[in-house]
Structure formats: structure tokens, C-alpha cells
Amino acid sequence: MTQQGSGALVTGGARGIGRAIAERLARRGDTVFIGDLGATGAATAAELSAAGLSVQAMELDVREPESLAEAVASVEEVAPLATMVNNAGVGWIRPLIEVTPQQFDDLMAVNLRGVFFGIQAAARAMAGRGGCIVNTASTSGFTASTTPMVPYDTSKGAVRMLTIAAARELAPAGIRVNAVAPGTVDTDLTRSILDDPGVLESQAAERIPLGRLGRVTDIAAAVDFLSSADASYVTGHVLVVDGGWLT
Numbered sequence: 001m002t003q004q005g006s007g008a009l010v011t012g013g014a015r016g017i018g019r020a021i022a023e024r025l026a027r028r029g030d031t032v033f034i035g036d037l038g039a040t041g042a043a044t045a046a047e048l049s050a051a052g053l054s055v056q057a058m059e060l061d062v063r064e065p066e067s068l069a070e071a072v073a074s075v076e077e078v079a080p081l082a083t084m085v086n087n088a089g090v091g092w093i094r095p096l097i098e099v100t101p102q103q104f105d106d107l108m109a110v111n112l113r114g115v116f117f118g119i120q121a122a123a124r125a126m127a128g129r130g131g132c133i134v135n136t137a138s139t140s141g142f143t144a145s146t147t148p149m150v151p152y153d154t155s156k157g158a159v160r161m162l163t164i165a166a167a168r169e170l171a172p173a174g175i176r177v178n179a180v181a182p183g184t185v186d187t188d189l190t191r192s193i194l195d196d197p198g199v200l201e202s203q204a205a206e207r208i209p210l211g212r213l214g215r216v217t218d219i220a221a222a223v224d225f226l227s228s229a230d231a232s233y234v235t236g237h238v239l240v241v242d243g244g245w246l247t
């Protein structure tokens with residue numbers, strides 16, 4: 001199950017953690033596709049291509065199973081999909097007594113449904129030849145966020161179980177399914193949901209044993225490992241990358 005030169009699709013790859021994953025997989029030789037909303041991935045793909053990497057962008061909305069299926073089919077026209085990274089996610093802070101049914105459904109449509117149908121689309125393509133799927137969970141799937149984010153935490157807990165259950169079902173087909181669970185990583189998402197960005201730095205000093213926020217490259221390295229031949233006996237695993245936050 002070699003990954004070199006094979007196709008990789010990274011959802012939510014236009015920025016943040018997804019962008020770092022796309023770059024990392026391209027540097028190891030994968031033909032990488034960034035799937036993101038509208039044209040947001042195009043500029044990122046252009047920047048990475050200018051650096052000599054094989055990265056292309058496609059419009060993708062993970063809320064739509066059809067969109068995921070089309071994205072996988074587009075990758076397969078160029079290179080067999082060997083690595084699927086279900087990374088797109090959204091999050092916001094809101095007390096649970098204020099969350100509307102629509103807001104709840106919108107979040108789950110990206111964070112949970114999008115991962116489920118991403119796995120399904122990839123598994124249909126990988127059936128018969130095997131492959132790797134890596135989902136982006138979160139430490140929020142293990143312990144409640146320090147701010148009110150119950151729907152988000154719930155979605156990430158569900159991604160943990162989805163990863164484990166899908167791994168068991170797909171193992172006989174040679175498809176490994178794992179997840180990364182980042183702690184607090186310095187990205188647009190993290191900064192956008194906090195009123196006071198200074199909270200991040202104080203949190204790093206006080207709560208993270210390794211004394212710093214996560215970098216997007218820390219998460220990309222874990223995804224690289226999980227989708228490499230070195231992890232060929234690893235499936236159903238949720239790799240926590242959090243500087244010791246959960247300890």
C-alpha cells in the first residue's frame with residue numbers, strides 16, 4: 001500500500017491545518033487535491049504549485065454527499081485516491097440554551113455528516129485496492145472545551161467513534177481509517193471563535209504541558225505518518241497531538 005505518487009484529497013485544505021496537510025503530503029510526492037468551499041482553494045493551490053508541488057484545487061462542499069463523490073471521481077481521473085483526509089470543520093462558541101436547531105444541524109452537516117460521507121466516497125473508490133483515510137477529530141472529542149461549544153465537542157466525539165467503527169468495517173478491504181485529535185492549534189478558526197486572542201497565549205503557558213500552542217505542521221506530520229506505509233498496521237486509532245493537554 002505505497003502512498004508515493006498517489007492521489008490525496010484534503011477537505012478544508014485552503015487554509016489552516018488542511019493547508020499544512022496538503023503541503024506535507026505533496027512534499028512526500030503525493031498528487032494532492034484541495035477540496036474547499038467555492039474558489040477558496042485556488043489561491044492556496046497556486047502558491048503551493050509555485051513552490052514546485054503537485055497541488056490542485058477543486059470546489060467541494062462536504063455538506064453535500066454528491067459533492068464529495070464528484071471530488072473523489074475528479075481525483076481518480078488523475079491519480080488513484082490513496083489518501084483521503086476528512087479535515088473540513090467549523091466551530092463556534094454559544095451557550096447550549098441558545099443554540100437553534102438550524103445551527104446545530106449546520107455544524108453537524110460539516111463536522112459529522114461531511115466526515116461520514118467523505119469516508120463513504122473514499123471507500124467506494126478504494127474498494128479492491130485499499131487505501132488510507134484520516135479524519136480530523138479534536139481533543140474536544142475527549143474532554144469538554146473550556147468555552148461553551150457543546151455541539152462542536154459532540155461532533156468531534158462522534159468523529160472518534162465513526163473512525164473506530166469505520167476502521168473495523170473497512171479493514172478487510174485493506175482500507176485503514178484513523179484520526180488525528182489536535183489540541184489548540186493557532187489557526188484562523190481558533191482565533192475567530194475567541195473574543196480575546198490573548199487567551200490563547202495565556203492558555204498555552206498555563207494549561208499546555210509542552211508550553212506552546214500547536215502548529216499546523218505538528219498536525220500535518222501526524223497525518224503524514226498515519227497515511228504512510230510506516231503505519232500499515234495502524235487502524236482505528238485516534239492520534240492525539242496536543243502538547244500534553246489531555247494529560
Ligand SMILES: NC(=O)c1ccc[n+]([C@@H]2O[C@H](COP(=O)([O-])OP(=O)(O)OC[C@H]3O[C@@H](n4cnc5c(N)ncnc54)[C@H](O)[C@@H]3O)[C@@H](O)[C@H]2O)c1
Pocket residue numbers: 011012013014015016017018035036037040060061062063087088089090091110136137138139181182183184185186187188189190
Ligand atoms: N485549530 C484548532 O485548534 C483545532 C483543534 C482541534 C481540531 N481542529 C479541527 O481541525 C480542522 C481544521 O481546522 P482549522 O483550525 O484549520 O480551521 P480553518 O477554519 O482555518 O479551516 C477550515 C477549512 O475548512 C473549510 N470548510 C468549512 N466548511 C466547509 C465545507 N462545508 N466544505 C468544504 N470545506 C469547508 C474552510 O473553508 C476552511 O478552509 C477542523 O475539523 C477543526 O475542527 C482544529
